[in-house]
Amino acid sequence: MLDTIIKNGLIVTESGVLPEGQSIGISDGKISVIGYDIPEGLGTEVIDAQGAYITPGGVDSHVHLAQRNAPTGDNWEAGTRSAVAGGTTTVLAFASQTKEMTSLFPVLEDYHEKSRGQTYCDYGFHFVLTNPNESILRDELPILAKEEGITSVKLYMTYELYKLSDRQLLETMLACRSLGLTTMIHAENGDMIDFLIQGLERNENTAPFFHAIAGPKIAEDEASYRAIRLAELVDAPVLLVHVSSDGAMKHIRDAQTRLLPIHAETCPHYLFLLSEKLANEEHDHFHGAKGICSPPLRHHPEDLEALWRGIANDTFTVFSSDHAPTKYDHPQGKKAGIINGIPRFSKIPKGIPGIETRLSLLFSESEGCLPKDQARLSLARFVQLTAGNPARLYGLTAKGAILPGYDADLVIWHPKNEGERVISQTALHHSVDYTPFEGMPVKNWPRLTILRGEIVWNADENRVTGVKGFGKFIKRSTGRVLVGKLGGLPAGMNEGERDLWKPKS
Structure with a gap:
């Protein structure tokens, strides 16, 4: 007995579009x-897709919700109401250690308390590690992975309150590799950026546009x-998040060509927006x-085109939103960057x-449109x-595909x-007061979003039809290595050298 049948749609999988006439x-x-x-039963609901494409619910594996450092953010x-209105049915957000x-x-209990009963879509957590002490790496991560299903961490190479030393990065990568955890890395040279910020401020170049100069x-x-080389030393798979430059992409591509397990993520703003937006x-x-x-947003159209090549040639593994908003017109939001009437870009909360x-912007550039x-x-x-890819990379075993059992x-x-x-x-469902994509046309938008068989967004009625609390926390398994393979050796290293310095299991 089927609860629902979806007919007259073109079903899209990672292998392509299935032959016409098939139903779900x-x-x-x-x-x-x-x-x-497929035969209907008494009471089976039939949804007519009207000849449109049907894709898996989106998995957005990089979002910031209810963060301490963003009191005016979603x-x-x-955040999850906005997600389902845009076709995303699962989000992974960050529980941040200080x-x-x-x-x-x-950290875990605090984040559960904030999210429990509040979500319109399914969700999970990553941990942000800023103090990866021995007890956390040795004792806590195995428990959190096995019992709580949190199988990914994020590490920073910039921001004074977050960044780790290279030694800490190595130790954490090695611990995560032994547990099969996915390691995400924000890769920017923090000392370079701090040096440039000080110089710009000394010369009174503090308007928002100079943020693009400082990074x-x-x-x-x-x-x-550097992150790739550190990962190569300890034979650890990593994901470089929100990649925005052709140079970083080249390092990633070169590593992938050498079969290193280096994954990459980019975001809509790096495909569609330029730094001129900061001078608006x-x-x-x-x-x-x-x-x-x-x-920051990059300067030239060629920068956008380079990343589009990475989308086309498989350099990028996942496409995430990095949804990290704060209100614009609020003293604790973006306008916290106005000090004594003077704009200071270094004090403006980061994130958009x-x-x-996310989905409509990318779908508009696909063969679907x-x-x-x-x-x-x-x-x-x-x-x-x-x-x-995000479902497999992060151990969401029942998500990300249109297949029986999912x-x-x-x-x-x-x-x-x-x-x-x-x-x-005016048409969006987040709680912040702007979108950086204002006025941008898209060629399609989700008509219906379905989460675990229930319609949670209905564009025909122009409303979110799901209810707060229907979303559930997902305990994840360990993720899969999707790029390259483990077991390679850096140039000049002999077989068995790692065993001479690796911790004994």
Whole structure:
């Protein structure tokens, strides 16, 4: 007995679009069957996809919700409401340790308390490690992975309150490698950036645009190369997050060519926006603060094109939003960067909203909306980047694919030529007061978002139809290495050398 049948759609998988005429049968929140002429039962709900594409529900593996350092940002309710309205059915957000914390268990309980019963979509946590002491690496991470299903950590190479030394990076990579945890790295050279900030401020160059000058591509390129070399030393798979530069991408591509397990992520703002946005004075001298994020937006159209090549040629493993918003018109939001009436870019909270617009922006550049010779990516690649790869990389075993046995998390798009819209803050569902993509046209938008068989967004009714609290916490398994392989040796290292210095298990 099926609860729901979705018919008249074009089902998209990582292998391509399935032959026309097949339907999806759903029961108990799971996909039960895919095939032709699926029989209806008494009370089976039938959803007509009207000839539109059906893709897996989006998995956004890099979002910031209810963060201590963003008091005006999205909480779990607003962020996940915005997610489902944009076709995302699972998010992974960050439970952040601070330097003085010597245990992760209080961090976990605090973040559970903030999210419990608040979400419109399914969710999980990454840990941000800022004080990876021996007890955490040896005793706590194994328990948290096995019992709590938190199987990923994020490490920083910049920001005084977050950054780790190279020694700490090595020790943490090695511990995570032994447990099968996914290690994410924010790769920017913090000393370079601090040096440039001091020089810019000394010369009174403090307007929002100078944020792009303070974080040049070379700072990301150097740190990315260093992170890859550190990971190579200890034979650890890593993911470099929010990659924004062609130089960093080249280091990643070179490593992947040598079969190193180096994964990469990029985000919508690095494909669509340039640093000129930070100089926008359309409304006032501070308006460019709406585009401040890290790494910063880059200067030239060629920078965007380079990253689009990384989308097309498989350099990038995942495509995430890095949704890290704060309100613009608020003294604790972006306007915290106005000190005594003077804009100071270094005090402006970093991060921009993007959880709701992520899928539509990328789908608009795919073969789902454009002729094959004009599209920047195939539909199969779209599914891989936005659902399949993040699900596998982060151990979401029931997510990211349209297959029997998987959660019935689906996006039904509009039929061709019916889903066009212009992105507008007034139509979005987050709690912040702007979108950096204001006025940008997209060629399609999710018509229906389905989470575990339930319609949670209905564009026909122009409303979120899901309820707060329907989303559930997902305990994850260990992730998979999707790029390269383990076991390689750096140049000049003999077989067995690692055994001479690795900790005994």
